[in-house]
Amino acid sequence: MNLTHNEALQLTRRQFFGLSSAGIGAAALSTLVNSPAAASTRQVHAAPRAKRVIYLFQSGGPSQLDLFDYKPQLRSRQGDDLPDSIRMGQRLTGMTSGQDAFPVASTQFKFAQHGESGIWMSELMPHTASIADDLCMVKTINTEAINHDPAITYFQTGHQQPGRPSLGAWLSYGLGTENRDLPCFIVLISQGSSKRDSQALFQRLWGAGFLPSEHQGVNFRAGKDPVLYLNNPDGISTDARRRMLDGLAELNQIQHDEFEDPEIHTRIQQYEMAYRMQTSVPDAMDISSEPDDIVDLYGPDARTPGTFAANCLLARRLAERDVRFIQLYHRGWDQHGDLPRDLRLQSGDVDQASAALVKDLKQRGMLDDTLVVWGGEFGRTVYCQGQLTEDNYGRDHHGRCFSIWMAGAGVNAGLTYGETDDFGYNIVKDPVHVHDLNATILHMLGVNHEKLTYRFQGRDFRLTDVHGQVIRPLIA
């Protein structure tokens, strides 16, 4: 018998899970700090600012050139072919690689600077503009992926090909939960208003990969069963369920007495937690107790379950309940054509609610330990896809630079980080790679991205593979 350290930890971990009410990830943490005694979140890192993350993922690739990365020089180059000196023969997607020309399309939207920080934003994001001074705007995020599936898989799992655990699963594994009645990692999905089919999502994006499946994200859905199979069948009262569970626990206990299998105790505990979730989840999802002015802050959509606005409000409620990682996906940002029309619709879906979330967290004092991230899997090209006309254009995928913003715990608010060239095509200063972003997010949570590893197929895997640097300037 020669268990490795890691395996021994997992063993105890499994038994630890159902029984402990707090600090569930402690066992995994001990591997991060190499001291079993230091099994507490607080001791992970000198001073982790963030306790939880709300990740507002904009699936499809929002156009940085029409939202955040202001390039006034492009106006005078409208329709010109993108110079080879800028494009440098980089690979393009199969959708535009056959185009004869790459005409520059300048944005149709007006930009202005906002707040004391003077962060640039387009007219499509008026509410977000109002929280400019709370934001850390990164204009130089970059990725090698040029298509949706590999790009979004890269952002969420640190690898372009399927098979790795997602960011939330890593955090569940590494930090565990602080709420014994709700999952540690919750996913909320909304559909965009743009007129084209939304790009697909995949359950692997919130999957556990090779981590134990208890770390996979739990999709909270609008409707009767926010969590799959949450509700008792019609006709089964709460009393009936309680009675059934009591009988079940008693019988399972008899089984335990005979077989001495600790797994049976765990199962008893899991049924208890399931029972608690039957109350705690609807409670978390029920916004009827929210005052009107709070709901109004998130905008009219907030009253329609399943919208991005409603999901933002839920995200705040889940954050209040100490859910570790709340992942939103808003679909529909893939503007290959009809960008002016569709981008306006998409921005309308998210602008007010994203800003409201930050404001709401702030007024509750929760922004100090909650990290909010807003961004997609890549940006969009400066050149037009399809016909460029006076009032219409489209943009293909562009991974070489694009913008995201972060707010809350630990971020350097008011900062605009990184510079792109006059075409918004290449980075000229301070690049932030996908791995860097993930390393930085982990750092803000007090986790050393090089130490959060899991042994699989003989290798110690981590979210950032063998890459990634914490970008210190992003952190206050």
Place this chain on the structure above:
Amino acid sequence: MQRLYVFAIIALTVPQGAQFAAAVDDPDPTGPVLSLLRELQAKPDELESVAAQLQDRLSKLKADAESSRSMIEDTRHALADQTDAQTAFFANVEKLERALATAKDSLASSETAALEAQNALTELEAARTSIAQQIATHETTLRLVAAARDKRSKEATSATPPPSDVPVDVLAAPSKPVGFVAALASLKENTTATTAATLDRIAAAQTAVETSSISFNRDILPILSNHCFACHGPDAATREAGLLLHEPEGAYGHLESGSVPVVPHDRDASALFNRITASDSNDRMPPADFEKPLTADAIALLSRWIDEGAPWEGHWSFVPPKLPKLPELANANWSRNDIDRFVLARLEREALAPTPEAAPRSLIRRVTLDLTGLPPTPEEINAFLMDNQPGAYERVVDRLLDSPRYGEHKARIWLDAARYADTNGYHIDNERHMWPWRDWAIRSFNTNMSFDRFTVSQLAGDLLPEPTQDDLIATGFNRNHMINFEGGAIPEEYHTQYVVDRVNTTGTVWMGLTVGCAQCHDHKYDPISQREFYQLYSFYYNVPESGLDGNDGNAKPFIQVPSHDEEVELNGIRAYLGLADLAAAVPMPTIDAAQDEWEAKWSKSFDNRWSVLSSASVTGSDGETFTTLEDHSILAGDENPAQTTYEVTAPLADSVVSALRLEVLRDESLPKGGPGRAENANFVLTDFEVEILRASTDAEPLSIEFASAAADFSQKNYEIAGAIDENVESGWAGLGDNSPRKRMAVFIARDPTHIEAGSQIRIRLKHNSKSAGHGIGRFRLSTSSDESLAPSRFGNWYTNGPYRAVDGKTAYDTTYEPETGIDLQATYEDGRMKWVETTPGYEDGKVHRLSGDIAATYLYRTINSPNSRTMQLALGSNDAIKVWLNGEVVHDNNVERGFTLDQDQVSIRLIEGENALLMKVVNYGNDYAFSFRKASEQSSEIPLNTELILASTDRDESETRKLRNYYRERYSPVWQRIIAKRDELREREKQIVAKIPTTMVMKEMSDPRDTHVLVRGQYDQKDKRVNPATPNALPPMPDGSNANRLGLAQWLVDPAHPLTARVITNRYWQHHFGTGIVKTVEDFGAQGERPTHPALLDWLATEFIDSGWDTKHIHRLIVTSATYRQSSQSTFDLNDRDPENRLLARGPRFRMDAEVIRDSSLFVSGLLVERQGGPSVRPYQPPGIWKEVAYGANFTAQVFEPDVGDNLHRRSMYTFWKRQAPPPNMMLFDAPNRETCVVRRERTNTPLQALALMNDPQFVEAAHALAHRMVEDGGENVRDRIAYAFELATSRPPRDREWRILLDVFEAQRSEFMITPDAALTLLAECDSTREGAAELAAYSVIANLILNLDETLTKG
């Protein structure tokens, strides 16, 4: 096949032929006989003569019958001859194909040999360089050693020099690459003195294996691998300081610095010890920034290892397993088979005792779940309890191994390894169809296919000498990977992923190696270089597939998999179709005679139609001369220019010219007898132009335009139409692959031309093709005045509409007034609708937009035909279209579709004179358009080209056949029946073929792709070219095997392969015990776990091989062992000592897999539908799960529609697996998402599992069904009923205490439902029950739900 033909000939053709032969001469042979009899009665005096006549008549009939019979015989013989000839022909083809294949093979192998030679040369060069470097290093070492020795001897110490010679076999540790041993041996020869010290230390290390308490493999390798190999291991690219610790030569050799990493028995002299214990953090290894510091325990172990002589072993899993000696045991009675001896030996060493055997009920439950994936029934349990004869348990095992459920259960486990799914994965995630492969896997387990055959079939079934359909289906294993279809993705990038996936999967499933680590760089821990990864890659890179092919259904290559019934039916159909072809050539005397008559009649009328041009004058353009022969034909001679125009001028006798005929004739003076002037006797007539030179000479010549042309034969791509089109170079040629023959062509004028008397005709035969010298050799021209040859004339289009309607169907179905009769002057709908003549008219063959949305529009025109004839129209419409001719519906296509030209082909029958054509085009919404075109028309009964054949007197075989077919199809009722049947069967064949499922397979490209090492694994970064080969650290491929997939598969199951048998039996062990003997079933490399029972694993592996890779045999051995039969009861102490039961001091106990849990619930409740195989099914899942993430309805498998009926209750292995959003109640219980290969599932215990088991409609429904079962079959009282359900679920009756708990819940629940009857009815509504006693039934349902949630129900224990 031949027998089938003969059978079918007799069954189908002959009876019909006989019937035909008897019927043709006299439509009713009995009629005359009857009338004769009547005469006989009326006039008895004429009896004699009538009797004689009757006699004659009868003999004649008899003779007819005889001749019919002999004709049948002849037919039969003729057919037999045909069949023989065909067989001989196919045999020849086959022979040729074989010869071709052999030639190709030898070409390929000589190419491969050349390449291999080149590679070998490169490697040799590299080896030479490396040896030279090593020599240099060792010389340096030698100098340093010598210096040190000098220094030491000067210091007058007593150090003795190391022994100077070490036997070579000491070096040949099994794990060492042969190449290195050889290199080292030669190195030793050259530099014995320089390496002596290193070799000495290696020898010491080898010896220490015997004496040391430390196991290198168990204790040291994991530390070195985990903490050191990243910089000092197999990956040459990241190696630091020239130090390699994965080979003894590195560990005991000299570094450039002169220091030695490991000196046996001398920790202070060992650089390794000094560096791991260095106090200066800059010197200490591993470096701090590596983030993997050594624990104090590890340092202690390494130190002790050096102290005890630093024993070194080859990596255990790379040494082929040998049948181990059976251990000596203190307790000799416990073991049931040899497995137990190894387990008990370990327990005795640990001072542990095995747990007593499990109770019989536990035992039969455990083994039934393990072998079939379902619990035993109470009847099976009772039968076992009642069987007191020895071997009762073994009989149960045999029964289970024979059960078809066994194959399903084992195949289900294999699906994870094979990453089986029903969608293509990646972005769009369309549906695919691989279930024929799944069915194959089930069959293979049930027939206990030997594992080596199972392996070869899946990896290379297509390359077997005579692959069966099953062999081909099996290769789908390597096509189960994901396939992309994202719009902008780059095909090569994904093609690379597919091949990488195959390599990784083979590595995991058969070799237990993480070969995928070497995709981007040399493996960090195991001896697999990046180059070797791509050598494996190249085995799988020769599939004719494309990178982005996951659009819909299966991606190429795939095969059709007909069911048995389909195959039988297709064989029958194809036999008949072959027969119909043969029958066409068989003479049918009566009909053939009728044909002769018909031919004579037609050729006469045909001849009458033409007037041969005589007294013509001819000129050529470049030096030819022309001779007019007696038959008025013209023969060209002398010069044969490259291009030329013949100009013929002749007086005209007729007053009308409606067509011209050109006969191209043979002549002895021409090459090969003509008819062309080219060497091969061919000609190309590029243009045929005709003018009338009017009698009044000053008038312009009148040129004749042609509407169409026909020829008795046109060479492919040289159609006759080319002679009258605008293109100067296109033209008519008549040779083809036939032997040279005379040819005939007819040119039909657009309008019959009336000519004043005395006019002349001028004809130009132009030869302007690229083929030089292809003039016509001899020809004759005729004209015809027959106006019936002229084409029909079309009137202008009139339109009427649009008539709007609520929807397209209504518009189509409504009879608007224009349909009721054509009156171009009439107005409809209060004058709003009327006929409008189109200006400019709609041009034929073009798309024309119509206006209106959801409406009908009418179009009308006349067709004026010179005689009654048929015409073919080609129509396009968006959407529906209906056509009337002269008031009759001739086409009726109510369809919603996009527009393309010529979508519908319509044949119409015109009457002589004016015909009225009405079309109704209906729009279902959006685009609205139509097109109209005459495809062809036949001016006479017989098509022109057939007529030309008719006119010819010396037909060749193909012409004779064409004519015969033509005649028989029209005039022979027997033949018409054969044709009708043939067409019907062809249609049926098409339908069957369209319905036959397909499955993806592997296939080799005849022209293999070049494989290159890909730098950092990037698809577009190609480095050196490599050939298929297996890794060097493993034994070579067996002699005589090819470097292809077949060779790879044979190599994997070669008894000399150290990994396969171990890896597979280890996973079989995992099936039963939950954990493998090697826990990391997917990794037998340096980073993997060591086996807990190495000798047992070797014993199982050798037993597996020796049994002929008999899978059932291994399962039987495991489940009949005493080890397996132990009770799974544990104790606090044992849990503490061995929480994972790795020592096997108790029986296995763990939660069952997702599929087993669901299947068992359905089984226990009586819902399970046990139908084996077939397409995947869609049982309940919460709504919206697909839609929430899916792309859009334009693709398949994007919208979930649950099945109904039986398909809701099939075993879970048949549940439709969508990779993007797999079945949730499977995923919650740790099923993998099937994106990549998985051979070990996690086993978690979560609240979401509890929610699913309590509330998932599938489990709720199972509880209802179980409640019904309790009431109906469980006896009369509550106690019995509860006990019944409890036993169904747990395989044992409840104890009193347990029963009381259940009863309490039941009573309380029943009381609650008595007070709230609505709740009881609501609960039961889902199973359609509203009868009396709902409260009680609902309470039973709650109890059933509780029982189905018991830990014991979910656990195999």
